[in-house]
Amino acid sequence: MNIHTLRPVYGLVLLLVAFSCIPGTARTQGISRKRAAGGLTRTSxxxxxxxxxxxxxxxxxxxxxxxxxxxxxxxxxxxxxxxxxxxxxxxxxxxxxxxxxxxxxxxxxxxxxxxxxxxxxxxxxxxxxxxxxxxxxxxxxxxxxxxxxxxxxxxxxxxxxxxxxxxxxxxxxxxxxxxxxxxxxxxxxxxxx
Missing domain, CATH: 2.60.40.200 (Superoxide dismutase, copper/zinc binding domain)
Structure with a gap:
């Protein structure tokens, strides 16, 4: 395989790894849940x-x-x-x-x-x-x-x-x-x- 063919694939893998490390915030109707140290906190x-x-x-x-x-x-x-x-x-x-x-x-x-x-x-x-x-x-x-x-x-x-x-x-x-x-x-x- 040519190294020039693999460069775009490496970029996508790097991007995927970066986004998977970002903590997320989940929202449901009327309640927001944020990842905090030790678990989830609820806001009503x-x-x-x-x-x-x-x-x-x-x-x-x-x-x-x-x-x-x-x-x-x-x-x-x-x-x-x-x-x-x-x-x-x-x-x-x-x-x-x-x-x-x-x-x-x-x-x-x-x-x-x-x-x-x-x-x-x-x-x-x-x-x-x-x-x-x-x-x-x-x-x-x-x-x-x-x-x-x-x-x-x-x-x-x-x-x-x-x-x-x-x-x-x-x-x-x-x-x-x-x-x-x-x-x-x-x-x-x-x-x-």
Whole structure:
């Protein structure tokens, strides 16, 4: 074999060895893991936010907007949602769904986030949140009540079962009274510890 033919191969081997020696950082939804002396350290998300936008496929992008905030506190996770542009005299449920929606594609959200496989949705303001689907936010809190006249519909409660690190990368979807997905947004970690 000619030495000039082997030079590119030696370069690739050297490059491969160099990259295999660099310590890596692995990321999962909401939790970052970094190699440290003696093992892995975990960082958890303690606050997450969602920018809610009206569903593009129904022409609601400039009509419905809002925010959701999840914040770890004593006794659970505070959940606060505020939405503008909902129909008057309608109660709208909202849930965490398993998949992100990306560029306002509410149809891509998939099913409700339900790792405990509970079939029924909760009626609202239940005492034991473990009886509800983890993603059934309005079942554990209450439905958004549209006020009309540009007044924001707001729901706030403390959720006993949500682990913020498990919901980052998923989505929140607002449904109309018939269950149609009318607004949505992705859950993003805002603060880690």
């Amino acid at each position: 998300c303690v606050e997450a936010t969602v920018a809610i936008v009206g569903a593009a496929d129904f022409g609601l992008t400039n009509i419905i907007s809002g925010t959701v905030r999840f914040k770890k506190e004593a006794g659970g996770t505070s959940v606060t949602i505020g939405v503008d542009g909902l129909k008057t005299a309608e109660e709208d449920p909202f849930h965490i769904h398993v998949s992100p929606v990306g560029r306002n594609n509410c149809g891509a959200a998939g099913k409700h986030f339900n790792p405990t496989n509970i079939e029924q949705l909760c009626p609202g303001r239940v005492a034991d949140h473990k009886q509800c689907q983890v993603g059934d936010l309005s079942g554990k809190g209450e439905k958004l009540k549209a006020k009309g006249g540009g007044i924001r519909a707001v729901v706030s409660y403390v959720d006993q079962v949500i682990d913020i690190s498990q919901i980052v990368g998923r989505s929140v979807v607002v449904h109309d009274a018939l269950g149609v997905k009318i607004a949505c947004g992705d859950i993003a970690c805002k603060r880690q510890v």
